[in-house]
Amino acid sequence: MVKLTKIYTRGGDKGQTSLGDGERVSKADLRVDAYGDVDETNAIIGLVRLHVTGETDKMLSRIQNDLFDLGADLCTPEKENPKYPPLRIIQQQVDRLEQEIDQLNSELSPLNSFILPGGSAASSYLHLARTVCRRAERRIIALADSEHVNSAAVAYVNRLSDYLFVLGRFLNNKGAEDVLWVPGANR
DSSP: OOOOSOSOOSTTTTSEEEOTTSOEEETTOHHHHHHHHHHHHHHHHHHHHTTOOHHHHHHHHHHHHHHHHHHHHHTSOOOSSOSSOOOOOOHHHHHHHHHHHHHHHTTSOOOSSOEESOSSHHHHHHHHHHHHHHHHHHHHHHHHTTSOOOHHHHHHHHHHHHHHHHHHHHHTTTTTTOEEOOTTTTO
């Protein structure tokens, strides 16, 4: 369990930070970028939650907790025989996202156009979270190009961006208030 008694340590004053296994790396390290983008996604979901209630808020609360799991996964490189077993994203977390996407999407009509971020405040913030989530995914893939990354973590962040898109549509009156892209409309 995490126990923080002092918030600043001065340990990062020279541009270094500690990973979950205690290894010191540059704050510009790709791994730090990846879990930083996950953290930013989580913060935006916190903004979304200011505009929703009920089951939507419960779903987003679960996702926020999952995103801390994802951050813990990403900040701890895989090593043989670790002193403490690291927290990892598991397939059941991905499966839950898929089930919720399917449930939400079953109430939406098919898209005939791309949609623009907008509509309700919650939907707008969800689109912002989706774009940051996609950036996190790109960073995680770049990290996976150079070192091992948990495949369930990659799947989770990929599925989450889809989830955020579908939920954004759902919160726009089940897609009725989506803002549609009109190609070349301002020529």
